[in-house]
Amino acid sequence: MTVVETDTFAQQWERWHAEHERVRADPHGFLAITGLHWLTGEPQRFPDAPGEWWTGDGGPVVRLADGEELVVDGAPVRGEHAFGVIPERGGVTVGSGEAVIEVARRGGSDVVRPRHPDNPVLQGHLGTPAYPADPRWTVTGRYLPFDEPRPTTVGAVVEGLQHVYDAPGRIEFELDGQSLSLTAFNGATAGSLFVLFTDETSGVTTYAANRSLKVDPPDAEGTVVLDFNRATNLPCAYTEFATCPLPPEGNHLPIAVEAGEKKPVG
Incomplete structure (x- = not known):
């Protein structure tokens, strides 16, 4: 990737992150x-x-x-x-x-x-630090739908609370020379997906309980793009009054995903 292309990638990410922070700081958010x-x-x-x-x-x-x-x-x-x-x-x-x-x-x-x-x-919100945008954390994966959506029970940051989501499939991809996969849930828009995950940075430089990543709808061949630069914190990273879900079993990545949002300041 050329310097110009890298700068463009970084600039696009900066605009995205600034908008994400603006929405997060909404007076009624x-x-x-x-x-x-x-x-x-x-x-x-x-x-x-x-x-x-x-x-x-x-x-x-x-x-x-x-x-x-x-x-x-x-x-x-x-x-x-x-x-x-x-x-x-x-x-x-x-x-x-x-x-x-x-x-x-x-x-x-x-x-x-x-x-x-x-x-x-x-x-008192001082913003959310993040790793510098790096194209190496943008990977192509393959979406494999299940024969039928699988009701998947996950824990929550509130003790004793559980959430049940229909998991339509999983995403397989390679990163750092390893074959990995994540169970996916339906996203907010038609055909889109999102994944909840932890990795080897969780509890160290990133929020311990979870991070979330939105995924655009798969193409006709099932190809998806995972841009871990856009991995975000859920509300529970900022407030004790959230009921955020935890990642499903198997959604821990055995690598340090040094991309996306870090622990909030303060």
Whole structure:
């Protein structure tokens, strides 16, 4: 690769990383979360959200006291409001002054996660260090779909919590002279994939629990590109109020992937 091509590669990565950090520092993003509240059948009041909250067969409910309100779908809500059944890994976000309240379902339980722009975690965020972009960490792999998607149970950073994802296949590739593979999950857009992994840098220079890598849809021959320069931290690397999944069994790479994001500063 020529110097010009390397510079272009590095510049593209710099733009991508800057945008990723900008989104991460959104005033209502994960860095703004001030609490992770697990709902039960008993009404509870939390210090960082208005109202009393509980859940049941019909989903989460909030009862707002006089002078309290939420903004749901752009309209003010007072008194009692039922959110209905929320699907697993789904959620809704409602307004509360300068804050927003996430009402979601994780690991079979309903949760409330307030997000305040003045949260010290967000205000004190100093950015995420990363390895310098290097084309050697961009590798071509082969996607091998399973005959049927395999329900795959993985742990979570929250003790006792489990997530179940449908794994549509695995990705095989070579790196540092080794034949490697990773179980893949469905990505956020049609046909795309993502992988959760650890490697020999995990807990040393990179976050110990996991890193994530998005993969564009395979081509007609099943070819995919894994650009480990774009391996990112999940929210759990920054806040104790995340419920991030851990990598599935077998997704530890026995090499030091010195690419992508490192441990967050602070």
